[in-house]
Amino acid sequence: MKLELRGITKRFGSLVANDHIDLVVQPGEIHCLLGENGAGKSTLMNVLYGLYQADEGAILLDDQVQNFTGPGDAMHAGIGMVHQHFMLIPVFTVAENVMLGHESTKAGGFLDLAAARDKVREISARFGFDVDPDALVEDLPVGVQQRVEIIKALSRDARVLVFDEPTAVLTPQETDELIAIMRQLKDAGTSIVFITHKLREVREVADRITVIRLGKVVGEASPTASNAELASLMVGRAVELTVQKEAPKLNDAALVVENLTVVDPFGHVVVSDVSFTVRGGEVLAIAGVQGNGQTELTEALLGLQPQTRGSISLNGTELVGRSVRRILDEGVGFVPEDRTEDGLVGAFTIAENLMLDRADGEPFVRGGAVQRGVLEAFAQEKFAEFDVRAPGIHTPVGRLSGGNQQKVVLARELSRDLSLFVAAQPTRGVDVGSIEFIHKRIVDTRDAGVPVIVVSTELDEVTALADRIMVMYRGRIVGIVPGDTEREVLGLMMAGESAPGEGVAA
Structure with missing residues (x-):
């Protein structure tokens, strides 16, 4: 027909x-x-x-x-x-x-x-x-x-x-x-x-x-x-599709996760006895078909999953049992997989969204009052640095395209001194040009010595960014393999099969 x-x-x-x-x-x-x-x-x-x-x-x-x-x-x-x-x-x-x-x-x-x-x-x-x-x-x-x-x-x-x-x-x-x-x-x-x-x-x-x-x-x-x-x-323009990165320069292990288990509100075990480490200066990419525990794992790292057992240690500080506020104060940056629901307030301006996780004190709040001059100077700087395409910093973030909304989230999270950066589906719903920009910022963060976790269902993104790849299936780790592992092997692991000749290496 x-x-x-x-x-x-x-x-x-x-x-x-x-x-x-x-x-x-x-x-x-x-x-x-x-x-x-x-x-x-x-x-x-x-x-x-x-x-x-x-x-x-x-x-x-x-x-x-x-x-x-x-x-x-x-x-x-x-x-x-x-x-x-x-x-x-x-x-x-x-x-x-x-x-x-x-x-x-x-x-x-x-x-x-x-x-x-x-x-x-x-x-x-x-x-x-x-x-x-x-x-x-x-x-x-x-x-x-x-x-x-x-x-x-x-x-x-x-x-x-x-x-x-x-x-x-x-x-x-x-x-x-x-x-x-x-x-x-x-x-x-x-x-x-x-x-x-x-x-x-x-x-x-x-x-x-x-x-x-x-x-x-x-x-x-x-x-x-x-x-x-x-x-x-x-x-509408030429795009660099290859992620440019040097070999990682590793420093001491920064994030250590041991025997982590997460139970959802219905009593189902969604993350089961997971252990791994991420060292400063490397990207650990978590691969898997959506719905295999990746979301709950990243939320547990941020203290967003109340029923969590095991240990999450960041530079020697135990995070399990801490509030989200205290975890953020430890220097954890977080890009959630759903930016409109969990990353931004659509009715707030770009400038207001840039201070969301620092609205309780200096430099943006003093004596209970927002320091407008400080906020505007900061927002203008990040607006230019992250190439946010909008009329200005007072534009409600809900009016921006998906790619520009994601840039606002990244600008906020990467503008603090970080001990850990977690990015869940960082380029979902983002155009190719913005993907190029976001990938560069992730690599820059890794090169600054910060441990980075990237969760993505896009296998091309996983292989482009990862120094090591951790594959999850039904809440468990199937294996942790080098970043240059073949797609066919990763695909089998995503279906629950262990990598040939590979054990689970933390």
């Missing part, structure tokens, strides 16, 4: 999320839609899927104009979407999830689960998915859950499939399997729109590439284009 978008425009108030976008996807083609988060890719696909209504423009399938009032219309016309966050019911079986919303009945009005099971088996056999129709979704690995999403779409005769950032929660091996599946679907005549910001995947699977920046199509590219060329199209 041929898909064509003509002049699609979508506004949210004064914000133009999609600005007269044209796109053509031929039958049996994998067309990659490349752009940074916030570029307008997902908005465009939500218009295609009937979740949003376009303010201008038209959707055509096989040259026929379509009018979708909701996802049901899009599915009926042959469009399916595999969402980044799976739309599955964990306690239902595969067959029950596949028939949900399209239930068929047999005599007496009972659900015809047998027909759903047969459909799952038939599609699985056709594409080699190996999915058990009677398995509970919550018991399936993430990669298999994604296959269930694909089966759902194919069971409804989808001839155009949209994959929205489909590799965000996959290991490298699962990503390779997904790419193989996409090629099978293409060979069967399915038209595929693949939305991503990962250059490696685009070049591996695309037939054609359309690049979107700030809601507009800024160019088309061939899969033979270099990463540098694609990155330049995405951000």
Whole structure:
């Protein structure tokens, strides 16, 4: 099926999320839609899927104009979407999830689960998915859950499939399997729109590439284009994609974690008996698929997890049992994985956000009053140093782009004398140009002799920054390996397998 978008425009108030976008996807083609988060890719696909209504423009399938009032219309016309966050019911079986919303009945009005099971088996056999129709979704690995999403779409005769950032929660091996599946679907005549910001995947699977920046199509590219060329199209300037760093100059061990266990509010052990060290002057990157205890581990380091057992020693000072305030006062800098929820106050100005963790005394507060002159001078200095793109320091931080918000968080956390720097998902939702800047600041902090922990689900980021890599799986350490360990080995470790010939080295 041929898909064509003509002049699609979508506004949210004064914000133009999609600005007269044209796109053509031929039958049996994998067309990659490349752009940074916030570029307008997902908005465009939500218009295609009937979740949003376009303010201008038209959707055509096989040259026929379509009018979708909701996802049901899009599915009926042959469009399916595999969402980044799976739309599955964990306690239902595969067959029950596949028939949900399209239930068929047999005599007496009972659900015809047998027909759903047969459909799952038939599609699985056709594409080699190996999915058990009677398995509970919550018991399936993430990669298999994604296959269930694909089966759902194919069971409804989808001839155009949209994959929205489909590799965000996959290991490298699962990503390779997904790419193989996409090629099978293409060979069967399915038209595929693949939305991503990962250059490696685009070049591996695309037939054609359309690049979107700030809601507009800024160019088309061939899969033979270099990463540098694609990155330049995405951000509008040349970008240095390689992290430049020298060999680490280690000093005495600064952070020592021993037998750390974290229990969540429901009584589940989410970090189990974890031990490791980070020495001054090195980056320890923590890798793993999201949801394997990395978040809880970093929060425990900051005193944000109340049910923590074991020891966290920073330069000989025990942190377990201390308040967040006292831990920050020990010189711990922290970039949380969700900057809007945990890192910033959107209604506060840039200047006000820069003093958030130092609002209880000098130099910004004296006698209970904010020293406006001191704060403004400091804010102006950091505004320039961290290249924050905004009208000025009095701009509410909620009005900034994701990359500029992250720069404000980094400016605040890196402007203190640090004994430890912890950065969780430091470049999530950030454009390629800002990633270049953030990586440089992380390396500069490491080179200043500070122990650095970086938590990232982006394997390219892990391998670029790490001196050593610690892989977590289901709350435990699978292994700690050198920063130049091969991606394939790291992928196996992320799936729970020990590295060949490697033990857990603290």
